[in-house]
Amino acid sequence: MNFDPRYSGRNFTSVGTRPIRPDGVDKVTGRARYGADFNMAGQLVGRVLRSPHAHATIRKIDTSKAEKLPGVKAVITAADLPDLTDGDAAMYDILDNCMARKKALYDGHAVAAVAAVDARTARQALKLIEVDYEVLPHVTDVDEAMKHSAPVLNDTIFTEGVEEKPARPSNVTTRTQYGHGDIHKGFGQADYVVERSFKTEQTHQGYIEPHACVANVSSDGTADLWVCTQGHFVYRQHCAQLLGMEASKLRVTSSEIGGGFGGKTHVWAEPVALALSRKAGRPVKLVMTRDEVFRASGPTSATSIDVRIGASKDGTITAAEATLRYSCGPYAGMWAEIGAMTAFACYRLENVKTVGYEVLVNRPKTAAYRAPSAPMAAFAVESTVDELAKEIGIDPVEFRIRNAAQEGTRSSYGPVYGPIGIGPTLEAAKNHPHMKAPLGKNQGRGMACGFWFNFGGQTCTDLNIGMDGSVSLAVGTVDVGGSRASLSLVAAEELGIAYEQVKAVVADTSSLGYNDMTDGSRGTFSSSMATISAARNAIKILRERAAQTWDIPVEDVVWEKGHAIAKGEKYGNLAALSLREIAAASGKTGGPIAGHSELVADGAGVSFATHICDIEVDPETGATRVLRYTVVQDAGKAVHPTYVEGQYQGGAAQGIGWALNEEYIYGKDGRLQNPGFLDYRIPVCSDLPMIDTQILEIPNPNHPYGVRGVGETSIVPPLAAIANAVSNAAGVRMTHIPMSPPRILAAIEAERGG
């Protein structure tokens, strides 16, 4: 179909309203089915044995005692998941992460699994598995891992992206570089230069629902998987490839999802559950405990970042440079690279250079976390920008406005921007009443900007019109933030019918073509584009049916407000046909009416935000309180404003937790000390103020309604905004995140002492 995705200004009827979400009642009454709510007759309980060591060679695994325990139906190790990845290094890493092959690479790395008739038997069986480990020296800190003396995790890794191949293997897998201009020249022109170093600790996405699935492999080789995921099509691809199945033989159904934030873009338990089911010949349910979720899934990178920025007296940035080191866990990633791309994306720079180093450490494999890698880079850059503004003596908002990227600016990571929102969010922040509100004793205000690319990707959608004129919309992007409501609004808008007439569902992998997962803020952006396309295809058929009914040429039939209308004087007395009427007659006019769409949603518009926050610091204890928080962000077009605001608030809330208290704490033994919500401190309700939001709408030229992704950008500025606020309140620059009370108190004391 020749679908035209370009933006056309129009007046909306449904889009922009705030109806109740279709999944709401079931969620608040407990009826909604999450991952662990699926059950099958005869299902077994799967459990995973995990390495207690941060780094160890697995000499031998003896499962014989466990196999003999009554009630145990299958025990598997890496031998039951043979390597079928055929040279695909990324897939091999996923396989090795699901079940350690030669070495356990972090505390919590899976080494074996059992399926038994009940949880107690499964737990007992795990205790009977004997693993002979040779414990190796480990390294968990990103800077330590880069040192020559550090234990090397993988001796086949020689740093890529450097001019000469290094003589010896190391934990640095890749060096990447971005930028343009000549920074030496730029720093030469600077009147002021500020240089700072920063660290951020590793955090977890903290989704409330642990990973859960039920796998059922039939003796004919076909299989079903019910799972909590952000992308069931991707899970199908990965599981099928790892288990040696044809993709179409594996049907994956996604459950409701209790949070993912990037952490459910990756398979962990699912291939294991399938392998157990295959071996046991029975369905297997595998639910990770919170302890396992922390030790073995998620987390984001820990980082160490140096930033140098120079500016002239008039407040123009003349040069900017950053070196970013990101931990990847034990497998190569491109986390530092994304940090290097996003670091200076908010600014119009003549001379800029960023260098990223991907670093292996004995921690769980890094997974995406909401605008992955961008918050840490923004923390380092926006802190330095604030310091520089202070040195020059310019207001930090003014300084940013002066240097903000615009339409036509060449971004620090390469592309030239179209219409963008950084300038407008800064202006809105500057004029926001929050900026002028008075501050009390020990209180400080901070602000910061953030950027995220957004993503489009492969999308496939079906729109079916029932004979009663109601519309079912089947989409392939998992609903993580209210997208079923938003997509129903879009279908209603395009068809000219009421929102209540549309019901959206997330279809399983056998019912639709491939869809990329819900990541990169693409859910509503891409699936709304596909929904518009599918609706337009359905409208074409609706018009044809009307033309057939009236016996006139289809070109003379237009679609308006949910009706087919015969256009022109000569049809003056033909009453319009409603969607309902055409649907009711469809059995006699050619059968069911449907619209299909498959497309690659290109042109996801980049997104910017500016956040403002006020913090109070207790100078005697280092305790912090977030007093006020405001998010200003460009949405392109807010399809369902309440859920857009929810995304803004959610990102800010997660950013606040990350900035203040969340961190992975490893002991000297390389074991995670705080794998639970008691000591991994996400904010509780009373820690947060009401988070105010302001939606700006700068249409994305590449979407019919101007939509941009909104899910991720909101977590980019908080680390920096809060760091700036805390630094202002405490009178000392905070360079290490999280800014937990002990760190703040130590910084205050050091400042007092020195």
Place this chain on the structure above:
Amino acid sequence: MRYIRPLSMEDAVGQLAGSSGTAAILAGGSDLLVRMKGGFIEPDLIVDIKAIDGLGEIRETAEGYSIGAAVSCALMGESAALKREWPGVVEAAKLIGSKQVQGRCTIVGNLCNASPAADSVPALVAAGARALIAGPGGKRTVAVEAVPTGPGKTSLAKGEIIEAILLDRRAPRSGDAYLRFIPRTEMDIAVVSAGVNLTLDEAGVVKAARVALGAVAATVLLVEEAAEALIGRKLDEAALERLAKVCSGACRPIDDKRGTVEFRRKVAGVLARRAATTAYARAGGK
């Protein structure tokens, strides 16, 4: 696993004393059930004490108050008399957990779980509270600080059950207060805590004082030197400075995931000082 719900203390003590294997006393269960669910313990016998006659009551006695071992912290918060006389003890009990946990948890459970960070314990120690213990050999009374002996360990013998916590009637011009430091606003474990209990003379001079610190050693510390820093003085700046210094010095903290040695030392002093200021005001001091 066997679960029983005896109706009398004699029965409960008898069942416990006669049990073979591991046995656990169940009050609110907000520690016990969590530990069972986590797989840390698998008791063979669980003795639920909540149905024992009288254990769910707060009684006013000639000497003061007897708080039954099954009294929830929420119930303590509803006792106007207790709140008036021992505001520090009640505010400590009310800090435990959330509204849901409050309806279940008890100060005896908090004491017997023997966590160095237990919230109600420093307040009870500062208050000079005693535990009434029923056991196979009859009843005995001990100071609460004699119950926990180390993390997760108590001095209770097999078959012994704490029946009640006893608090004295207040002397005139007395006040107590409890403060804890947590990084969040609730649902957290004390990184450091301090309980202070003062009695003043008519001139506002401290006549008697008890100062207890939590989460800075293996058990709650009763810091006598801190009390001495206050006794015989009004709560002037110098006394408060000295109190903070002594408390910081008395700590024997560790570096762990919840805080550093440095941090705990410093904040112990800060909290003791702040709690003393509140207790002093509650005692009517100016």
